[in-house]
Amino acid sequence: MSSQAPVLELRGIDKSFGPVQVLHNVAFSAYAGEVTALVGDNGAGKSTLVKCIGGIHPYDSGEYYFEGNRVQVNSPRDAAALGVEIVYQDLALCDNLDIVQNMFLGRERKSGLVLDEATMEEMAAKTLAGLSVRTVKSLRQHVSSLSGGQRQTVAIAKAVLWNSKVVILDEPTAALGVAQTAQVLELVRQLADKGLAVVLISHNMNDVFAVSDRIAALYLGRMAAQVKASEVTHSQVVELITSGRSGELGLKNGAAT
């Protein structure tokens, strides 16, 4: 566990869609080697915040720091160039392509005019082996033949392949059974133990407590609290999610402490 400066830091982020303000003065940090859970009720602004981080939505005001430097992120390409990868809930995998093709989709390696299949396959194999993924039989399997957990694994491996520094996972276990959830959680933990900053969005308190080092709770577009997982209890986090405050923690008169 690290106590150094955050890899990714947002300060005072505001975001409105027309007349509706979705994010109010949100601050958020993610640290290398740690899993930061982002929790909040439906409509609290989790997905919007993640899309701001990923450069899909421009934020109205606020500051975005990456490794201590202030940066401008105006498009997903900017975010990818910094080393921020997002695994969306729908995984964005193509069923009719195989695992290697999916992992390199849009960023294929070329040697001369043709695709460098051998290098891509080797890189994909190395990434999956580095994540101790043993459940996938062949890298040339079509994604349509994979189980939910395996798809999630491929999507996560795809995000890790690019020497990324921050990986954001949007509800990676939502559609999975217990056995596959356990595998994905262990994979999430492993990413952080390898030194990446991981942001985990989840509704499941067990998943949150099983793997995270910090918990950030959003309430109605405001950051209610960002606390260490060794400092809070289950019921406190539930209170933060449902009412924005819990004892000393949380929002007071609409302002984060």
Add this chain to the structure above:
Amino acid sequence: MRAGPSQEEIRRYNLGTLLRHVHLGGPTSRAELTSRMGLNRSTIMALTADLAAAGLVREELPRETGRAGRPSLVVRPESARIFVLAFDVGVDRLVAARVGLGGVILDRREAVRQRGPFDTGEVVATLAGFARQMLRKALPDTVCVGAAAAFCGGVRKADGMVRFSPNMGDGLHDAPFGEELARKLALGIPVAVGNDANLAALAEHTRGVGIGCRDLVYLHGDVGIGGGIISGGQLLAGRDGYFGEVGHMVVNPGGRVCGCGARGCLEAEVGERTLLEGAGGAFAGKVGREAVRAVVDAADRGDVVAQDALQRVGEWLGLGVANLVNIFNPEVVVFGGMLRDIYLGAAAQVRSRVNTVCLRANRENLRLRTSALGDDATLVGAAELAFSQVLTDPLEVLARVST
């Protein structure tokens, strides 16, 4: 009084250390061994030459380095040639494996054990049968350098006598398990026996989630709860070897009756029977790891009775963990066996309990992790125990078993 270790002792120690590096780290270049062991290059060359002559390691040119200069030779363990026999006696399963130097499982056999009275003769016969099958398949120039078993029970350090095991069934008192297995194997080598959770702790420390971590608490769930604790890089053993019976730490005085006879032991509150009894009618009478997974699955799907049982078990588990963290101040607590599933299914309860009960300073940098070796942790631990002799004095052991 002696002035210091003799030349011969130093050489033996260095041979063992070098072999251990290759055994645990896999193929390693001579240059890397030189820097890791802090010896000079010609010493490393002489040591590897001795080990290679004995057939314990071999040297090869690396595949490609991409760097200028003559590449340093890579020292590889002779995994296919040098092996041990590792056994695992759990409540519901018996496993035997042939494990090569470097920790490669070359071959394995597994049988389901029926619950009921424990019959040493029967278990020994099954395991020895597996071992014979695997030895017949082994190539002629291979050498078995040791044998060890992980046993779900309290094992006396001095002679490998299994003293007690409340969960293995009636009739298990003072079973000379190691001795009988060695006699049945008739390989002329002793069979070392260790407590399964202790050995799994060792395995996670050397090959699993706790590599490079000097203070680790491992909790193993197999019907009951066992524990193994690495403190300052050493596995704690106690005077007679019964260390780490954390399952019999009383957390709820006057609570449920435990197999050991006391009330409110951790394993009485967290064990398999409690979880399955609490989870409602659908699970009554079921046993085993699959049944535990089914409860976690049911809880995940919204079965409120199963959820309630799992949460209660999680609360007690958290209390046990908090006590251990207060006492041992570990860097990481590892949940293995059925506790992996229970922890992942009730992490909110476990963590919350730890956060409320445990001293702040002790929990600040605490990591809670699941086993990286999974169901093989105990078997891998047994293999490490079997290798310990050859890693202490490689040439002597090899000379002894080869004759």
